[in-house]
Amino acid sequence: MRRGVLEARGIVFGYGDEPILNGVDLQLGDGDVVVVYGPTGSGKTTLLLVLAGLLKPWRGELYFMGQPMDGIRARRYIGIAFQNPDDMFFNSTVFDEIAYTPARLYGAEEGRRLAKEVAEKLGVAHLLDRPPYKLSGGQKKLVSIAAAVAHGPRLVFLDEPTAYLDADTAERVIQLVEELRGGGTAFVVATHDLELLCRLQARAYRLEEGRLIEGAPQPRKTLCLCGQGSA
Ligand SMILES: Nc1ncnc2c1ncn2[C@@H]1O[C@H](COP(=O)(O)OP(=O)(O)OP(=O)(O)O)[C@@H](O)[C@H]1O
Ligand SMILES: [Mg+2]
Numbered sequence: 001m002r003r004g005v006l007e008a009r010g011i012v013f014g015y016g017d018e019p020i021l022n023g024v025d026l027q028l029g030d031g032d033v034v035v036v037y038g039p040t041g042s043g044k045t046t047l048l049l050v051l052a053g054l055l056k057p058w059r060g061e062l063y064f065m066g067q068p069m070d071g072i073r074a075r076r077y078i079g080i081a082f083q084n085p086d087d088m089f090f091n092s093t094v095f096d097e098i099a100y101t102p103a104r105l106y107g108a109e110e111g112r113r114l115a116k117e118v119a120e121k122l123g124v125a126h127l128l129d130r131p132p133y134k135l136s137g138g139q140k141k142l143v144s145i146a147a148a149v150a151h152g153p154r155l156v157f158l159d160e161p162t163a164y165l166d167a168d169t170a171e172r173v174i175q176l177v178e179e180l181r182g183g184g185t186a187f188v189v190a191t192h193d194l195e196l197l198c199r200l201q202a203r204a205y206r207l208e209e210g211r212l213i214e215g216a217p218q219p220r221k222t223l224c225l226c227g228q229g230s231a
Contacts, residue, residue, distance in 0.1 A: 004027065004028075004029055004063070004065070004066060005028045005029055005030060005032070005064070005065060005154055005155050005186045006026065006027070006028040006051065006062075006063070006064055006155055006186065006188075007026070007027050007028075007061075007062070007063040008024055008025060008026040008027075008051060008060065008061070008062050008063075009025055009060055009061040009062075010023050010024070010025065010059065010060040010061065011023070011024040011025075011050060011051075011057045011059070011060035011061075011062065012024075012057060012058045012059040012060055012210075013046065013050050013055060013056075013057045013058055014058065015046075019058070019210055020043040020046050020210060021043055021046060021047055021050060021057070021210045022209065022210025022211060023060075023210065023211050024047060024050075024060070024210070024211060024212055025211075025212065026051070026188075026205075026212055028155070028186045028188065029186065030154075030184040030185075030186060031181045031182070031183075031184050031185065031186060032181075032186045032187070032203065033177065033181055033186070033187045033189065033200050033201075033202035033203070034186075034187065034188050034189070034202055034203045034204075034205065035189045035190075035191060035196070035197045035200060035202040035203070035204045035205070036048075036188065036189070036190045036191075036204075036205050036206075036207050036212065037190075037191060037192065037194070037197060037204065037205075037206055037207070037217060038206050038207035038208060040192075042207045042208065043207055043210060044159070044190035044207055045083050045159055045190060047190070047207060047212075048080070048157045048159050048188060048190055050062075051157065051188060052071070052078055052080050052157050053069045053070070053071030053074050053075075053078070054071060054080070064077070064078075064155070065077065065154065076101075076105055076151065076153075077153050077154040077155060078153050078154070078155050078156070078157070079101075079147075079148035079149050079150075079151065079153035079155070079156040079157070080148055080156070080157040080158075080159075081141075081144040081145045081147070081148040081156075081157070081158050081159060081161060082144060082159055083159035083160050083163070083190070085132070085140035085141060085143065085144035086133065086140070088144055088147070089132040089133060089140075089143075089144070091132065092131055093128065093129055093130065093131060093132070094119075094124065094127045094128050094129070094130050094131075094132050094135070094143050095112075095115060095119075095128040095129065097132050097143060097147050098115040098118060098119055098128075098143065098146045098147045098150050099111040099112055099114070099115035099150065100147070101147070101150060101151040102114040102115060102150045102151040102152075103115075105151050106151075111150075114150045114151065114152070115128075115146070115150050116128075118146045118149060118150045118176075119146055121146075121172065121175075121176055121179075122142045122143075122145060122146050122172050122173070122176060123142065123169070123172055124139065124142045124143055124146060127139060127143065136164070137163070137164035138164035138165045138166070138169060140164075141161065141162075141163060141164050141165060142165075142169070142172070142173070145158060145161055145173060145176070149176070149180060149185075152185075153185065154184070154185060154186065155185070155186045155187075155188070156180070156185060156186070156187050156188075157187075157188050157189075157190075158173075158177075158187060158188075158189045158190070158191075159190045160190060160191055160192065160193075161173050161189060161191065161196070162191065162193045162196050163193075170193075170195075170196065174196065174199050174200065177189075177200060178200075187202075189202065194217060197216065197217070198216075204216045204217070
């Protein structure tokens with residue numbers, strides 16, 4: 001049986017008086033990949049921040065690796081790539097951004113090695129000397145994902161990981177997720193990208209009225225191909 005990585009029971013959270021999350025239940029084991037989709041503003045980003053221990057739920061129970069979630073203790077086992085990468089960058093170079101956590105956990109040399117390795121996999125090795133804030137939107141996405149996974153976490157949260165990425169570049173992200181899940185890393189991915197959802201062959205949940213409802217989205221009826229519109 002797979003070991004439990006994350007368990008959420010009856011999570012309720014909001015920013016003001018009204019809850020955004022209103023009774024979220026979720027379980028993840030080693031190597032599980034869960035994709036959360038749902039309308040703009042439904043609370044996907046909020047859900048990831050709560051599950052990662054960055055926002056404290058009003059009510060409910062959250063367990064990480066069998067223990068009540070303690071955001072600080074869990075930090076070394078969790079990686080998160082924010083929807084807006086600028087919210088997480090705080091180093092002067094891409095290299096330092098990616099190497100920061102692994103260097104703190106495993107020492108400078110190992111941090112360098114791990115940062116270079118993941119930068120190669122995601123195709124951002126040529127950007128290592130650049131300031132993160134001067135990258136393109138898609139390059140920032142890749143760097144934020146590299147920084148989230150470089151230290152080998154047990155659980156990774158990816159918020160809209162393929163935003164700004166062309167199909168070939170998105171493929172690198174998919175390959176990385178496949179490789180890491182094979183090694184036991186669990187993922188929670190928030191996305192509007194239905195192709196990503198299909199490709200990951202993940203457990204899919206729609207976030208609706210603050211709850212997670214299991215099941216993939218219905219395919220859209222119309223497909224618009226340039227130059228092939230209906231007469
Ligand atoms: N820090 C905040 N303070 C107050 N309200 C917030 C905050 N962050 C988000 N919200 C509100 O909470 C709701 C859920 O936002 P959230 O970003 O979680 O949605 P989302 O599903 O990720 O949307 P998107 O698809 O656009 O990424 C929205 O109505 C948003 O305006
Ligand atoms: Mg969001």
